[in-house]
Amino acid sequence: MTTPRVPLSVLDLSTVSDGGTSRDALAATTALARRADELGYTRFWVAEHHSMPAVASTAPAVLIAHLAAHTGRIRIGSGGVMLPNHPALVVGEQFAMLEALYPDRIDLGIGRAPGADPVTAAALRRSANGDPVEQFPVDLADTLALLGRPAPGRALSAVAQRLRATPAAISSPPVWLLGSSTYSARLAGELGLPFAYAHHFSTGQTDAAVATYRESFRPSEALASSRLVLTTSVLVAPTVAEARFLAGPSRVMALSLRTGRLGPVVSPDDAAAALAELERTAPAQLSALLAELPGTQVVGTVTDAVAALEALVDRTGADELMITGTAYDVQTRIETLEHLAAGWGLHAPDAGERGSAAGSAQVSG
Structure with missing residues (x-):
């Protein structure tokens, strides 16, 4: 067994497959989280998206519990948690409660995007006045203060000065700033927060965001030195051909996001047929777009995947990698995690370790 260079974690969107239901998607997320726990992955994060036919993860705090x-x-x-959609006090109260129920096991990752189309985003907004995105740094500072982690040099609103997220906290969850641009990277650095960059978005800004974060980082009470997680999409199978076949649905999903034709995750067979038809009939512009969409960034055998992930760590100096991906069947995701755990050399905790926190939310009567 090799020693892992950096920890591995998991990001999941609770995707809905063609013919499936929201219940099926959430059950699959639960199965994936339990297997990640058994295999020795460090953390398991869930997303916030709204009014998307393929995503059932709309309320992170509920799913986290x-x-x-x-x-x-x-x-x-x-x-x-997409902070423009929520009052800072609500987010603070939710995650203070989660921390009290599951101490030292909760992470609060905060993003600046709405996670929705403009109409849905408007419906989520708590006020028609002002721009919630422009308000983001203030709301972030308020959330940090409400959780007992005040941001250095940031003024607080009257609400944050007067209120607290929970009556008598003995711990608070670490707050991560999420982003896919240099804006969030710079803000995370200035506030001394750990930063999770969405490398799986394939925006081409990964190197710039990493450099911006490190250059702007200022030590804080929360963090003495920079802490960087990169999220990348991975699908592993015994052969390259099988991996490419199983990654087909992710290519169709990537294309649907670009063209606005959203729908559930299709099967690998349906994806192969759809991609072949598009390549045959699509105009040149659409064909070029299809050729540029990886869907999943790392596709191949476990040897291929480990080499690609090691190269990403070498290039960026990431402190941790977070694995995500779109697949029709949760078993495909589970097998990817199993292959990577073995290839990366993760330590699978024994039953005692896995169960040590299981009773943390139980109240004796």
């Missing part, structure tokens, strides 16, 4: 109750050791968190 469920997953924490069904796992024993792995950290459970948000990747992330």
Whole structure:
């Protein structure tokens, strides 16, 4: 067994497959989280998206509570809570309660995007006045203060000065800033927060964001030195051909996001047929777009995947990698985690370790 160079974690969106239901998607997320816990992954984060036919993860705090109750050791968190959609006090109260129920197992990842189309985003907004995105640094500072982690040099609103998220906290969840641009990287650095960059978005800004974060980082009470997680999409199978076949649905999903034709995750067979038809009939512009969409960034055998992930760590100096991906069947995701755990040399905790936190939310009567 090799020694892992950096920890591995998991990001999941609770995707809905063609013919499946929201219940099926959430059950699959639960199964994936439990297997990640058993295999020795460090953390398991869930996303916040709204009004998307293929995503059932709309309320991270609710799902986090469920997953924490069904796992024993792995950290459970948000990747992330989209702060423009929520009052800072609500987010603070939710995660202070989660921390009290599952101490030292909760992560609060915060993002600046709405995680929705403009109409849905408007419906989520709590006020028609002002721009919630422009308000983001203030709301972030308020959330940190409400959780007992005040941001250095940031003024607080009257609400944050007067209120607190929970009456008598003995611990608070670490707050991560999420992003896919240099804006969030710079803000995370200036506030001395750990930063999770969405490398799986394939925006081409990974190197710039990493450099910006490190250059702007200022030590804080929360963090003495920079802490960087990169999220990348991975699918592993015994052969390259099988991996490419199983990654087909992710290519169709990537294309649907670009063209606005959203739908559930299709099967590998349906994906292969759809991609072949598009390549045959699509205009040149669409064909070029299809050729540029990887869907999943790392596709191949476990040897291929480990080499690609090692290269990403070498290039960026990431302190941790977070694995995500789109697949029709949760078993495909589970097998990817199993292959990577073995190839990366993760330590699988024994039953005692996995169960040590399982009773943390129980109240004696």
